[in-house]
Amino acid sequence: AQKVTQAQTEISVVEKEDVTLDCVYETRDTTYYLFWYKQPPSGELVFLIRRNSFDEQNEISGRYSWNFQKSTSSFNFTITASQVVDSAVYFCALSGRTGGFKTIFGAGTRLFVKA
Amino acid sequence: EAQVTQNPRYLITVTGKKLTVTCSQNMNHEYMSWYRQDPGLGLRQIYYSMNVEVTDKGDVPEGYKVSRKEKRNFPLILESPSPNQTSLYFCASSLSYSGTDTQYFGPGTRLTVL
Numbered sequence: 001a002q003k004v005t006q007a008q009t010e011i012s013v014v015e016k017e018d019v020t021l022d023c024v025y026e027t028r029d030t031t032y033y034l035f036w037y038k039q040p041p042s043g044e045l046v047f048l049i050r051r052n053s054f055d056e057q058n059e060i061s062g063r064y065s066w067n068f069q070k071s072t073s074s075f076n077f078t079i080t081a082s083q084v085v086d087s088a089v090y091f092c093a094l095s096g097r098t099g100g101f102k103t104i105f106g107a108g109t110r111l112f113v114k115a
Numbered sequence: 116e117a118q119v120t121q122n123p124r125y126l127i128t129v130t131g132k133k134l135t136v137t138c139s140q141n142m143n144h145e146y147m148s149w150y151r152q153d154p155g156l157g158l159r160q161i162y163y164s165m166n167v168e169v170t171d172k173g174d175v176p177e178g179y180k181v182s183r184k185e186k187r188n189f190p191l192i193l194e195s196p197s198p199n200q201t202s203l204y205f206c207a208s209s210l211s212y213s214g215t216d217t218q219y220f221g222p223g224t225r226l227t228v229l
Contacts, residue, residue, distance in 0.1 A: 009155075035217075045205060045220040091157060102173060103148075103218065105157035 002027045004094050006106035013082055014114050021077040021109045023092030029053070032096035034068065034075045035103070039089040048090075051075065082113045117142045119221035121206050127227045128196055136191045136224050138206030146209045147189040148173070148218070149181065151202040158205065164189055165212040196228040 003026040013019045025034065036048040049059060051068050059066045063080045079086050092106040119140045128134055140147065148163040150173075160173030164183040178200055180192040189208075193200060204224045209216040 004157075006157075037220075043203070043223050043225075045223075047217050047219070050217055093158075102160055102163065105150075105159070107155055107157040 002029075002094055002096055002098055002104045004092050004104050004106035006090075006092055006109050008109045009107070010110045010112065012112040012114065015084060016081050018078060018080050019082050019111065019113075021079075021090050021092075021111065023075045023077065023106060025073050025075065025092070025094045027073075027094060027096045027098065029096035029098050032094060035093040035095070036066065036075075036077050037091045037093065039091065039108070040085075041088070045091075048077075079111075082111075084113050084115050087111055087113045117219070119206055119208055119219050121204075121221040121224050123224060124222060125225050127229065129229050130197055131195050134193050134196060134226075136193075136204060136206075136226070138189045138191065138221060139187050140189075140206075140208040140219070141187065142208060142210075142219065143186065144208035144210050144219075145186070146212045146216070146218075147183065148207045149179070149189070149191045150205045150207065151175065151200075152205060152223075153202050161191070161204075196226075198228045200226065201228045202226060 005024045032053045034051045038046045056068050065078045067076045089108045089110045091108045093103050095103045122137045145166045149161040150158040152158045159175045161179050162181040164170045206221040207218040209218045
């Protein structure tokens with residue numbers, strides 16, 4: 001079965017701190033896709049990144065970076081120099097052939113960034 | 116503007132009163148899906164549709180119905196709502212039925228069943 005675990009329910013940091021959100025996944029597929037979404041207080045879901053299982057290169061986008069490690073089945077998300085606007089719930093998700101490419105979401109991590 | 120729209124955004128209803136939440140996308144996407152979001156559970160898929168007239172159950176389909184008569188629309192029907200269906204609902208669409216494509220989400224519908 002496929003599963004996504006976000007063990008951190010809530011994280012609180014002070015502005016300008018770096019913060020890493022953990023995501024651990026389980027799948028038997030060799031081809032699969034991992035996603036991160038952001039849900040700000042306004043409630044909408046904002047796509048952040050998609051990564052396929054064959055591409056283990058880390059990715060950086062501004063203050064955001066992602067560390068994909070197949071050896072530990074992890075796809076962690078780091079925000080550098082956090083800002084108040086980063087306060088949101090962040091979801092990690094997995095899609096694979098098992099289960100017909102349905103997207104399985106983790107429970108989410110709520111990030112509070114204090115000024 | 117490419118988007119997924121849902122209506123209504125907020126709804127308070129009573130047990131047993133049939134309701135429909137509409138979902139429409141203007142991106143010519145084949146794949147559409149409904150999710151519900153509950154605290155501590157993330158998003159769980161209710162139903163999905165790979166194309167017109169093709170629908171299938173997700174992980175939590177009980178108490179819901181869907182239809183896909185046109186490519187752009189994918190309404191969610193609650194024939195006899197119950198309080199345990201109080202939740203935040205999201206419609207999503209993607210270009211194809213494949214994990215390679217990014218899902219675009221609607222703004223959400225907050226439903227309260229009394």
